[in-house]
Structure formats: C-alpha cells, structure tokens
Amino acid sequence: xxxxxxxxxxxxxxxxxxxxxxxxxxxxxxxxxxxxxxxxxxxxxxxxxxxxxxxxxxxxxxxxxxxxxxxxxxxxxxxxxxxxxxxxxxxxxxxxxxxxxxxxxxxxxxxxxxxxxxxxxxxxxxxxxxxxxxxxx
Amino acid sequence: xxxxxxxxxxxxxxxxxxxxxxxxxxxxxxxxxxxxxxxxxxxxxxxxxxxxxxxxxxxxxxxxxxxxxxxxxxxxxxxxxxxxxxxxxxxxxxxxxxxxxxxxxxxxxxxxxxxxxxxxxxxxxxxxxxxxxxxxxxxxxxxxxxxxxxxxxxxxxxxxxxxxxxxxxxxxxxxx
Numbered sequence: 001x002x003x004x005x006x007x008x009x010x011x012x013x014x015x016x017x018x019x020x021x022x023x024x025x026x027x028x029x030x031x032x033x034x035x036x037x038x039x040x041x042x043x044x045x046x047x048x049x050x051x052x053x054x055x056x057x058x059x060x061x062x063x064x065x066x067x068x069x070x071x072x073x074x075x076x077x078x079x080x081x082x083x084x085x086x087x088x089x090x091x092x093x094x095x096x097x098x099x100x101x102x103x104x105x106x107x108x109x110x111x112x113x114x115x116x117x118x119x120x121x122x123x124x125x126x127x128x129x130x131x132x133x134x135x136x137x
Numbered sequence: 138x139x140x141x142x143x144x145x146x147x148x149x150x151x152x153x154x155x156x157x158x159x160x161x162x163x164x165x166x167x168x169x170x171x172x173x174x175x176x177x178x179x180x181x182x183x184x185x186x187x188x189x190x191x192x193x194x195x196x197x198x199x200x201x202x203x204x205x206x207x208x209x210x211x212x213x214x215x216x217x218x219x220x221x222x223x224x225x226x227x228x229x230x231x232x233x234x235x236x237x238x239x240x241x242x243x244x245x246x247x248x249x250x251x252x253x254x255x256x257x258x259x260x261x262x263x264x265x266x267x268x269x270x271x272x273x274x275x276x277x278x279x280x281x282x283x284x285x286x287x288x289x290x291x292x293x294x295x296x297x298x299x300x301x302x303x304x305x306x307x308x309x310x311x312x313x
Contacts, residue, residue, distance in 0.1 A: 004247055012240075012243065012244060012247070015240055016236065016240065016244065019235065019236050019237060019240065020235065020236070020272065023233070023235040023236075023269075023272060024272075024276060024297075026233070027273065027276045028276070028297070031276075031277075031280055032295070033280050033283065033295055033296075033297055034294075034295050034296045034297065035276075035279075035296060035297040036296050036297065036298055036299070038298070038299045039279070039296075039297045039298060039299055039301070039302060042299045042302045042303075043272070043275055043276075043302060046275065046302065046306060046309075046310075047236075047268065047271065047272060047275075048244075050268070050271055050310070050313065051241070051244045051245060051248065051268065052244075052248045054245065054248075054264070054267070054268075055244070055245040055246075055247070055248025055249060056248055056249075056250075058245065058256070058260075058264070059248070059249045059250060059251060059254050062254065063251070068251075068253055068254060068255065069254070069255045069256065069257055070245075070254065070255065070256040070257060070260050071256075071257040071259070071260045072257065072259045072260045072263050074260060075260045075263040075264045075267060076263065078264075078267055078313075079267065079313075081312075082312050082313065085267075085270065085312070085313070088270065089263060089266060089267060089270075092263060092266050093259070093263055096259065096262060096263075
C-alpha cells in the first residue's frame with residue numbers, strides 16, 4: 001500500500017480505525033475490559049500492516065497458481081503455519097458451503113477446480129489437533 | 138432443519154448489529170421519531186428493523202411506556218444484554234464482521250501490485266474471518282497480558298494498554 005496517496009491512505013486508515021474501535025468496544029464489553037484509545041490506534045496499525053501483508057501474499061499465491069483471481073484456497077494458505085487457525089478457517093469454509101447448499105465440495109477445501117489442490121485436502125484434514133489458541137472466549 | 142437454523146441467526150443478526158449505533162446519536166434521531174409515529178411495535182422502516190422485530194416485541198413488554206426518546210437506547214441496551222445472555226458466541230461471530238467486507242476488499246485491493254487482480258466472493262468472506270480472528274486474538278491476548286501485569290502490581294484500571302499490545306505483537310504476528 002505504499003503507492004497510495006496520503007489523503008486516501010489516511011481516510012482508509014480512519015475507516016479501519018473506526019470499525020476496529022467498534023469491535024474492540026464490543027469485545028471489551030463482553031470481557032469486562034476497557035481499552036485506551038491508544039490501544040485501538042496501535043491495534044489499527046497492526047491490523048493495517050497485517051492486511052497489507054496478507055494482500056501481498058494472496059496476490060502471490062494466486063499468481064503462482066496462474067490465476068488472476070484470489071480464491072478460497074489462497075486465503076486458506078494464509079493460515080498454513082498455524083494448525084489451529086487453519087482448521088478453524090477450514091471449518092468456516094465448510095459451514096459456509098453447507099449453508100449455501102454445496103456440501104459436496106467442502107471436504108476438498110477448494111472450489112473443486114482440481115487445479116493444484118489435490119493432496120492439500122489430506123494435509124489439512126490432519127491438522128485438526130490444532131493448538132486451539134485461536135478459539136477463545 | 139437447515140432453514141430453521143439459518144433463519145434464527147438472521148433474526149438475531151439485527152439486534153447484534155444495533156449496539157454500536159448509539160454512538161452516533163445524530164443518526165438515531167430520525168429513526169426515533171419514526172418509531173414514535175408508528176408506535177414502536179410496527180415501526181419497520183427498513184429491512185434491518187424488520188429483522189429485529191421479534192426481539193423488539195419481547196422486550197417492549199417491559200420497556201414500552203411512552204418514553205420515545207429514551208426508548209430506543211434503552212431497548213438496544215436491553216437487547217444487547219439479552220443477546221449476550223442467550224447467545225454468547227456464535228451470533229456475535231456471524232452477525233458482525235470486525236471489518237466490513239467492502240472496506241477489507243478495498244484494503245486488500247490497495248495492496249495488490251497487479252491492479253487486475255480480483256478476489257472471489259467466498260475467498261473474501263474467508264479473508265474477513267481470518268482478519269476477524271486476528272483482531273479477536275489480539276484483544277484476547279491483550280486481556281491476558283493485562284491480567285498478568287495487574288497480578289504483578291501494575292496499573293489495574295482494567296484498561297488495555299499499548300504496552301500489552303507491544304508484548305503480544307511479536308508472537309501474534311508469528312502465529313498469523
């Protein structure tokens with residue numbers, strides 16, 4: 001996001017700040033905490049950087065697969081180093097697909113394009129015994 | 138079975154969306170007046186308020202009396218409390234994404250070097266979940282750090298500090 005002009009960047013960051021603030025307030029309410037505005041600001045920076053990283057990764061993954069569209073498998077790859085997170089996202093995708101009425105494809109972990117996804121399903125299925133730290137409260 | 142479970146969360150989706158709204162009181166003004174006009178119960182002026190009608194009705198039994206101004210804020214507070222009691226985890230996750238999909242899509246798009254790159258719809262949803270988990274995790278770990286430093290005799294006002302975030306950031310970034 002380096003090539004973004006400063007005014008736009010500022011507005012986008014402000015939008016992100018606002019929504020993160022809302023979310024933090026909501027979470028804090030439930031957990032009986034409070035957050036300083038500085039905390040929210042710092043968290044915004046962290047999330048901003050994380051999104052920038054993720055977007056670069058996603059682009060790279062998609063290009064590596066010879067696509068010009070980022071799809072679900074690319075996003076799942078983001079979580080490749082964290083078993084707990086990976087299985088969480090995987091379950092999320094499965095639920096999503098069941099809800100949309102395409103349960104048949106869920107187990108492959110991909111939109112059944114058959115492109116570079118074979119063998120991946122198995123490795124993800126083995127990741128069920130995650131660290132569980134991503135699942136909280 | 139499936140439609141029933143699907144419709145329940147969507148009903149509750151409305152109320153879960155509401156709690157943050159009292160922040161911009163200016164925007165709450167017009168909807169209060171419209172509610173006063175229709176009488177609270179049948180005040181469905183848009184789709185969201187339609188969605189939360191059932192909840193409104195159960196609550197309005199104790200909060201109905203004609204205090205139109207206070208009514209809405211009061212209702213929302215009660216609603217959110219009730220929702221917290223009834224549905225601790227799943228609704229919260231489903232009902233309110235931490236970052237609105239449109240904003241996240243824009244941010245991701247800004248990060249692409251190749252401006253022809255697109256994101257699939259499902260991929261977008263999953264990316265939203267990923268970022269939400271990231272934020273949730275950050276807050277949860279910050280809460281953990283806070284408790285720890287309070288136990289060690291630090292400031293104990295229950296406010297999450299930047300220092301808490303500083304302590305957890307390296308491991309968090311390694312985990313995501």
